[in-house]
Amino acid sequence: xxxxxxxxxxxxxxxxxxxxxxxxxxxxxxxxxxxxxxxxxxxxxxxxxxxxxxxxxxxxxxxxxxxxxxxxxxxxxxxxxxxxxxxxxxxxxxxxxxxxxxxxxxxxxxxxxxxx
Amino acid sequence: xxxxxxxxxxxxxxxxxxxxxxxxxxxxxxxxxxxxxxxxxxxxxxxxxxxxxxxxxxxxxxxxxxxxxxxxxxxxxxxxxxxxxxxxxxxxxxxxxxxxxxxxxxxxxxxxxxxxxxx
Numbered sequence: 035x036x037x038x039x040x041x042x043x044x045x046x047x048x049x050x051x052x053x054x055x056x057x058x059x060x061x062x063x064x065x066x067x068x069x070x071x072x073x074x075x076x077x078x079x080x081x082x083x084x085x086x087x088x089x090x091x092x093x094x095x096x097x098x099x100x101x102x103x104x105x106x107x108x109x110x111x112x113x114x115x116x117x118x119x120x121x122x123x124x125x126x127x128x129x130x131x132x133x134x135x136x137x138x139x140x141x142x143x144x145x146x147x148x149x150x
Numbered sequence: 151x152x153x154x155x156x157x158x159x160x161x162x163x164x165x166x167x168x169x170x171x172x173x174x175x176x177x178x179x180x181x182x183x184x185x186x187x188x189x190x191x192x193x194x195x196x197x198x199x200x201x202x203x204x205x206x207x208x209x210x211x212x213x214x215x216x217x218x219x220x221x222x223x224x225x226x227x228x229x230x231x232x233x234x235x236x237x238x239x240x241x242x243x244x245x246x247x248x249x250x251x252x253x254x255x256x257x258x259x260x261x262x263x264x265x266x267x268x269x
Contacts, residue, residue: 065253077238079194079260086255125193131253135182135199135207136244138258142193 036061036133038126038141046147047116054101055111055124055144063130068109069138070098073123082124085109113146121148152177156241156261164269169214169228171264173241176222181243183224184258185216188238200224201246236268 037060047053059068070082085093085100093100101110113120123145127138156173163169175181182201186194196209198216206216213232217225224241242258 063253065251067253067255069257071257077240077263077265079240079242079258081257081259084255084257086253129253131251133253135184135201136254136256136258137184137196137199139196140194143191145191 036063036066036128036130036139038128038139040126040141040144042144043142044145044147046149047113047120049118049148049150050115052112052114053116053120053146055113055126055146056108057110057126057141058106058108059126059128060107061128061130063132065131067129068100068102069127069129070100070109070111071125071127072120073125073143075122079125083111116146116148118148118150121146152243152259154241154243154259154261156264158264159262160265160267162267162269163231165233166230169226169231169235169266171226171239171241171266173224173226173261174222175224175243178222178243178245180221180246182246183218184242184244185224185226186240186242188240188263190238194240198226231268233268236266239264239266 066087068085072080083095099112123143125143126141184199185197200218240263241261244258245256
């Protein structure tokens with residue numbers, strides 16, 4: 035079984051500052067992938083970034099980067115230079131090698147509010 | 151390019167009434183399809199997934215059922231809605247399969263969701 039934990043239910047960040055969203059996971063799979071999604075108030079789920087367990091480099095996509103610490107089983111999302119449009123719910127998810135149907139397991143999410 | 155359509159966007163139904171939510175995907179073949187439910191301010195709970203026509207896997211026991219009558223069509227149904235069925239329902243797809251001994255790096259792509267209120 036896989037489990038994703040996001041311990042920060044909500045946080046404020048000042049515009050133009052960086053913010054780190056925590057994600058820890060538990061799995062018995064040797065190979066797995068970690069995904070981050072953004073959900074604005076409108077409800078759609080937007081894929082942000084992916085990190086594979088065997089990737090040697092931390093993933094980056096524009097202002098998003100992943101601080102992947104495999105030994106600690108954490109995959110924290112860093113958003114640099116926050117913008118007002120970054121205000122949203124953020125979900126961490128994982129997929130294990132044994133996941134039937136390429137299922138994802140989601141964490142409970144972190145709500146981010148960017149202040150001007 | 152691939153697109154996913156989900157409808158209706160909002161739905162208000164009385165307790166005990168039937169339900170049918172539809173999701174279709176365009177631009178891909180044999181996708182994996184998923185139905186999720188999200189309570190207000192909470193994470194996503196996977197309800198059903200399908201890896202092919204007529205193949206449905208249920209993740210949690212509940213009042214709902216799913217069907218996949220065509221390759222790119224996924225339907226969520228109920229014969230009699232309960233108050234506890236209220237929520238935000240999301241359909242998603244991902245490419246099929248994966249390389250042997252490698253986890254798939256393909257994200258799931260989501261529809262815009264249906265907000266279901268049971269009165």
